[in-house]
Amino acid sequence: MPDRGVDLRSRNVGDFALAWPDQPAGSDYIAERLLSCLLTTMSPTSKLLVDIHTHVYLPRYAALLRSRAGAATVPFIRTSTTSEGLAEDRLLILDHEPSGGRPVGPQYWDREEKLKFMDKHSIDISVVSTANPWLDFLPASQAHTLAAELNDDLEQYCSTGPSVSSSTQIKRLYGFGLLPLVPEITTSVLLDIVNQISALPHLRGLIMGTRGIGNGLDDGALEPVWAAIEKAGLVVFLHPHYGVDSSAWGDKDNGHVLPLALGFPFETTTAATRLILSGVFDKFPNLRLLLAHSGGALPALSSRLASCIDHDPVVASRLKHDARYYLGKLYLDAVAYGPEELGFVSDVISRSASYASGASASKVPNRSTGSKRMLFGTDHPFFPPLSVTDKWKSVTENLDAIASVQGWSEGDRDGVRGGNALALFNLQG
Numbered sequence: 509m510p511d512r513g514v515d516l517r518s519r520n521v522g523d524f525a526l527a528w529p530d531q532p533a534g535s536d537y538i539a540e541r542l543l544s545c546l547l548t549t550m551s552p553t554s555k556l557l558v559d560i561h562t563h564v565y566l567p568r569y570a571a572l573l574r575s576r577a578g579a580a581t582v583p584f585i586r587t588s589t590t591s592e593g594l595a596e597d598r599l600l601i602l603d604h605e606p607s608g609g610r611p612v613g614p615q616y617w618d619r620e621e622k623l624k625f626m627d628k629h630s631i632d633i634s635v636v637s638t639a640n641p642w643l644d645f646l647p648a649s650q651a652h653t654l655a656a657e658l659n660d661d662l663e664q665y666c667s668t669g670p671s672v673s674s675s676t677q678i679k680r681l682y683g684f685g686l687l688p689l690v691p692e693i694t695t696s697v698l699l700d701i702v703n704q705i706s707a708l709p710h711l712r713g714l715i716m717g718t719r720g721i722g723n724g725l726d727d728g729a730l731e732p733v734w735a736a737i738e739k740a741g742l743v744v745f746l747h748p749h750y751g752v753d754s755s756a757w758g759d760k761d762n763g764h765v766l767p768l769a770l771g772f773p774f775e776t777t778t779a780a781t782r783l784i785l786s787g788v789f790d791k792f793p794n795l796r797l798l799l800a801h802s803g804g805a806l807p808a809l810s811s812r813l814a815s816c817i818d819h820d821p822v823v824a825s826r827l828k829h830d831a832r833y834y835l836g837k838l839y840l841d842a843v844a845y846g847p848e849e850l851g852f853v854s855d856v857i858s859r860s861a862s863y864a865s866g867a868s869a870s871k872v873p874n875r876s877t878g879s880k881r882m883l884f885g886t887d888h889p890f891f892p893p894l895s896v897t898d899k900w901k902s903v904t905e906n907l908d909a910i911a912s913v914q915g916w917s918e919g920d921r922d923g924v925r926g927g928n929a930l931a932l933f934n935l936q937g
């Protein structure tokens with residue numbers, strides 16, 4: 509695991525040899541870490557590791573999935589028997605779910621398991637969200653009731669959990685609430701739930717799929733909801749579930765690779781692009797939208813998007829700014845698994861101001877500027893290691909990537925690991 513400074517929970521000087529067992533007592537390394545510790549004490553939140561992409565199926569939701577074990581359509585959890593004759597719970601959430609679903613256990617719903625995972629990877633704070641497919645498959649009345657209940661459950665999950673340290677009020681768990689975004693839901697219900705979430709102190713945003721109330725997120729019917737979310741200062745975590753047409757994946761069994769590696773990020777790409785094209789960011793300039801998986805393909809395609817807009821008479825004069833400007837309105841998780849990808853994404857974000865209408869700003873990319881909108885995530889409990897390991901590769905790869913981006917300062921790296929999240933979610937002691 510890369511160096512990220514001193515863990516608050518091992519701040520006692522006597523713990524130093526334990527915290528860095530490979531270093532001899534009295535070495536320069538320990539002296540350096542002691543200095544870092546003192547600096548950290550002066551600014552106790554500057555080195556926190558914050559995971560903003562981490563999921564849960566709360567017990568109430570898991571019970572619903574179990575109750576659907578015999579359902580004809582996903583999602584559901586069903587118990588099957590392994591080749592060794594053992595009972596195993598398997599989760600099926602995707603249409604045409606590959607490999608008979610995935611095995612699930614307490615790490616999907618038990619808070620203690622979340623905290624153990626956080627401890628194992630030195631994660632100080634997690635901003636937890638219900639995993640897909642949320643409430644998408646439910647009728648409106650049931651989705652409404654369950655959204656309200658699950659939001660209360662998640663507040664309880666966070667508020668009754670531990671604090672980061674005895675010297676701060678900052679908790680280790682915060683959450684993204686749920687809206688009952690399903691067809692036939694009324695605007696007033698959606699606004700009520702936005703109000704509910706904004707009144708729950710440990711919920712700092714809401715997670716949202718891409719279907720809206722049936723017509724996608726560029727649906728004009730959602731404008732009052734965007735307005736309410738913007739006014740409440742909630743962060744919208746835009747997360748995929750449906751991927752793209754599975755016929756694109758062919759006949760070979762490639763497990764979950766194609767839908768997860770390509771389908772999910774492309775779904776996010778399409779949803780975010782439709783939002784840009786709808787003018788949502790012109791109408792609601794203070795809307796804070798966090799894209800999963802580093803924005804999918806949008807950073808790589810944003811200049812092509814801008815060119816296509818410029819050459820299309822239907823949309824050429826619709827937006828206030830060049831399409832590339834709007835990428836600077838977004839926040840992106842740093843769940844890209846490679847330093848080159850993170851560096852590229854931060855370049856693309858950094859140039860956004862130069863594409864504001866009438867701007868004369870330099871188009872020279874500045875990775876430091878772009879890093880301010882990127883935030884560490886794990887996607888836990890998904891992507892568990894296939895064999896027993898101490899730490900999860902899906903976590904260490906992302907931390908290593910953050911530590912290795914060319915052109916990011918240590919301050920930039922600390923920001924991506926946690927400082928940016930503390931600011932975005934207003935997490936203060």
Ligand SMILES: [Zn+2]
Nearest residue numbers: 561563747887
């Ligand atoms: Zn996820």
